Amino acid sequence: MDDRLPRDFETLRSAILERRQNLPKRIAQIAAYALDNPDDVAFGTAASIATSAGVQPSTLIRFAQQFGFDGFTSLQSVFRERLRERNSSYEERLNALRAEADSGTGHRGIFEGFVAAATTSLNDIARAVDEEHLDRAVKLLAKAETIYILARRRSYPVASYLAYALSKLEIRCQLVESASGLNAEMIGFAKPGDAALAISFSPYAPATIEEARAISERGVPLVAITDSSFSPLAQFATVWFEVAEADFAGFRSLSATIALAMALAVSVAEHRRVSG
Amino acid sequence: MDDRLPRDFETLRSAILERRQNLPKRIAQIAAYALDNPDDVAFGTAASIATSAGVQPSTLIRFAQQFGFDGFTSLQSVFRERLRERNSSYEERLNALRAEADSGTGHRGIFEGFVAAATTSLNDIARAVDEEHLDRAVKLLAKAETIYILARRRSYPVASYLAYALSKLEIRCQLVESASGLNAEMIGFAKPGDAALAISFSPYAPATIEEARAISERGVPLVAITDSSFSPLAQFATVWFEVAEADFAGFRSLSATIALAMALAVSVAEHRRVSG
């Protein structure tokens, strides 16, 4: 009998997991059910929960007492509290953000707008990217001696973060951005044993397109992150990802693009580490 | 008596709003309470809810019957169902993402990890930023002749996007980043009529700190985006924002920081437009 009373769900959860092994059979049965169906525990009656978990109500009470509660009621309150503290649902939250953004109450409205745009983008991309594309892109980039990164204007921040990450991961890369006008020469060094990653969204920066064309004509495999299959980048790319970023006040959220770019960087490092 | 039974919360909500005018006083009182405190209705007992709303339990039942339910219990189930559905989206989605990320199934796991980190950051920041800080920062930046932007390393991508946005919005700014080693001279031009915006997270890039110190000593007001009140930036700043970015695989999500930076940019433009 443990009398340290777990006041919040997480504490209770870990207490359960910790003692899982040496719990009586039926008690363990309830423990498993409770962690799997916390909502049912929050709303049900002792009898209904017991039935669902396949035990007697009295066992449910014993379970509560095992963990320091004085009865089912106080155990249940932990499960209810958990639901209370949860913030509004994803959809509701987004709607609230959008509503605030629309009502334009001061600067916070603008801020909420950007948060909403970023959240939407992330939500969309989580569905859109598939393992197979990732695999191909990662394999291709992992083989490269040097990774050339092409991006301009609004895509440039992503490129600079990517370059930062790759360098940290000790992957050789070259950010094609120089203000010195030597980009063409830089690209001239690229060989088929290298790879390039281009990022561009409509309206596509002409420089990025041109460089992507040039580099792919040199036989360098190209991974592209862009916004549609009509993108001029798509035709030059060996593998390309479609990322639809939501925008607010005319500025795109970069959240989804960054998440994808960083995932590529870390995956490439991982791939190299594993394959030696 | 209306016997179309509202099965879900939204239907009930609109039914209440629609008939709000011609509801008896106490019933209306409950209606208002229920819409304002749906969570309490979901979890409370008829007695506790009645007390909170300032009515008798019997009135609560009459309220339920007015809207076609056969009693308090079935009314309450609508409020509970709402919580259930809510839950199964946002948090669970995040948990699912984290679980996938942890299980490390291939590259998608890594990708999910970055998406989860970004989502978490956005979720946290939406709460953390308040109107008053935004107002002060915006006023301060809007008055500036030139806005100097200080950021290095992992914060640099945000700074570059911010500079892009400010330029698009026709707000004069200067990104202090030059590889030519002229940063000190650049800062030397800053006057009290200008403003600076510094972005730095632990471990703070020494150059950013040093430049922030130098520029604030010249009497230039400073807005800082950083990660804690212990940040060296906080002491130099006129206004500062605390942004806690979640990280994955050692790389911070920049989503929250970007959202805040962009909101500042657009708000400043808006402020200038309105104030002429």
Added chain:
DNA sequence: TGCAATACGAAATATTAATTCCATCCGTCA
């Protein structure tokens, strides 16, 4: 194998909560 301790199931009981009922209040209309 036998004993003791613990776990368990089922029903009885105590508690708590929902619902109903009735007296009263208040506004409305004749």
Added chain:
DNA sequence: TGACGGATGGAATTAATATTTCGTATTGCA
């Protein structure tokens, strides 16, 4: 002003739910 009808408060009633108890089964240990 007085009578009617809906609205309300409060207590009584009924339903439900949690908890306790006790007999039995199971497990662990000597």
